[in-house]
Amino acid sequence: MYGTLRRALDARGIEIAPEDYNAEVEGRIEGIGRTIRITSINVHYEFPVPADKREAADRALMVHPQGCPAHESVKDAIEITWTADIREI
Numbered sequence: 001m002y003g004t005l006r007r008a009l010d011a012r013g014i015e016i017a018p019e020d021y022n023a024e025v026e027g028r029i030e031g032i033g034r035t036i037r038i039t040s041i042n043v044h045y046e047f048p049v050p051a052d053k054r055e056a057a058d059r060a061l062m063v064h065p066q067g068c069p070a071h072e073s074v075k076d077a078i079e080i081t082w083t084a085d086i087r088e089i
Contacts, residue, residue: 004068008060022046040079048087
């Protein structure tokens with residue numbers, strides 16, 4: 001999802017320096033019988049955008065999961081959520 005969002009932002013003319021674009025990923029793993037299973041993943045993004053590009057950034061955030069092959073591959077088996085802190089510059 002990280003790369004997919006990055007491409008969605010780029011497509012909307014929002015360029016972010018690599019050192020300013022961060023994602024923190026947290027997963028929940030539960031034991032099921034003698035094995036474990038990933039049950040949920042949350043991705044939290046932090047990045048700056050120019051104030052006049054905020055609406056475009058919000059649109060990119062809304063559509064990026066559907067454009068991500070990994071998300072689309074596991075969404076029915078693993079709950080995937082995301083949050084974002086966008087800093088207007």
